[in-house]
Amino acid sequence: MSKNKFTTSLILGLLMLFGVVIPAKASVLAIQTLPSYINIRDFKLSCTSDASSVTFSVSKNGGSPVNFATLNPMTTPCQVQVTSAQIDEEATYTFTVTDGSLSRSTSTIFDNSGPSPVSGYYKDGLSDGYRLHYHTPSDSDFDKVIIYRGDAPDFSADSSHEIATVNSSPNSDMTYEDHFGMVAGKTYYYYIRALDHAGNSSPLTGDGGVTTVITPTPGTVLSGTNVIILPGQEGTGSVLGTEATASPTPELGSPQPDQGGVVNQINQFANQTPNPIKWILTHKKISIGIALILFGIAYYLYRMSKKNK
Numbered sequence: 506m507s508k509n510k511f512t513t514s515l516i517l518g519l520l521m522l523f524g525v526v527i528p529a530k531a532s533v534l535a536i537q538t539l540p541s542y543i544n545i546r547d548f549k550l551s552c553t554s555d556a557s558s559v560t561f562s563v564s565k566n567g568g569s570p571v572n573f574a575t576l577n578p579m580t581t582p583c584q585v586q587v588t589s590a591q592i593d594e595e596a597t598y599t600f601t602v603t604d605g606s607l608s609r610s611t612s613t614i615f616d617n618s619g620p621s622p623v624s625g626y627y628k629d630g631l632s633d634g635y636r637l638h639y640h641t642p643s644d645s646d647f648d649k650v651i652i653y654r655g656d657a658p659d660f661s662a663d664s665s666h667e668i669a670t671v672n673s674s675p676n677s678d679m680t681y682e683d684h685f686g687m688v689a690g691k692t693y694y695y696y697i698r699a700l701d702h703a704g705n706s707s708p709l710t711g712d713g714g715v716t717t718v719i720t721p722t723p724g725t726v727l728s729g730t731n732v733i734i735l736p737g738q739e740g741t742g743s744v745l746g747t748e749a750t751a752s753p754t755p756e757l758g759s760p761q762p763d764q765g766g767v768v769n770q771i772n773q774f775a776n777q778t779p780n781p782i783k784w785i786l787t788h789k790k791i792s793i794g795i796a797l798i799l800f801g802i803a804y805y806l807y808r809m810s811k812k813n814k
Contacts, residue, residue, distance in 0.1 A: 534552070534554045541613065545617075553583060558577055561585050619706050620701045623639040623697050637681045654685075
């Protein structure tokens with residue numbers, strides 16, 4: 506009886522081990538999640554895969570996908586360069602990576618046209634500041650305005666003069682009250698810049714009765730979720746992932762702001778995978794061979810136990 510119990514336990518143990526080895530057949534595949542909007546054409550798109558070959562494709566506005574790169578993630582980084590050959594106009598683009606059995610996709614809207622400037626600007630004096638009046642542009646992709654204050658009519662509308670970011674809807678009458686420690690007898694000046702969802706900037710509207718264009722440094726990131734390339738400054742930049750739960754680390758054009766760890770999650774997961782499981786995933790043929798041998802031993806012991814009854 507004790508011999509049968511030992512044999513049964515051994516068979517169960519081998520079968521449990523066999524059950525651990527079997528998942529090695531499953532593929533691992535993920536693609537970097539792009540922001541909802543981007544305003545650059547040139548960037549690197551990453552994936553994670555344990556397959557020997559993956560293919561990247563792109564489709565525009567829901568059209569047929571077009572393959573543009575094939576690589577072996579086992580020998581080279583699972584990463585491709587996206588250029589104007591893939592993004593040739595303002596549209597919705599879906600990038601897909603497939604290993605022959607599985608596929609993963611990510612979509613984004615390319616938009617590099619700035620919104621119209623705000624209109625109807627004027628200001629009222631308050632006891633401790635000013636009340637600004639303006640009308641937001643009617644552009645459907647309008648997102649928010651940035652308000653700047655300076656003590657000279659030709660001040661630079663940069664981050665050192667930024668006082669507020671106001672989210673609002675398109676085609677809306679807005680007011681903003683700026684309460685601060687005014688110096689008696691001193692005049693203060695304001696500029697307002699409109700931004701769309703992709704981070705594109707409008708010309709500045711402000712004091713002086715004219716619309717003035719003051720362009721910040723190319724690639725300035727004004728939001729933690731968007732890439733900012735202002736109109737007329739299209740070029741290399743950085744794509745920041747926002748909602749990816751599995752996003753490989755991209756290597757993007759300069760300058761590259763802090764990724765906040767979002768796009769590193771896949772690589773971190775891989776680095777934290779227990780070594781035995783990682784070995785199984787990267788040595789499929791050997792793992793399957795061991796599993797078959799163990800299964801054979803288990804079957805032989807089972808047959809022997811039946812004869813001894």
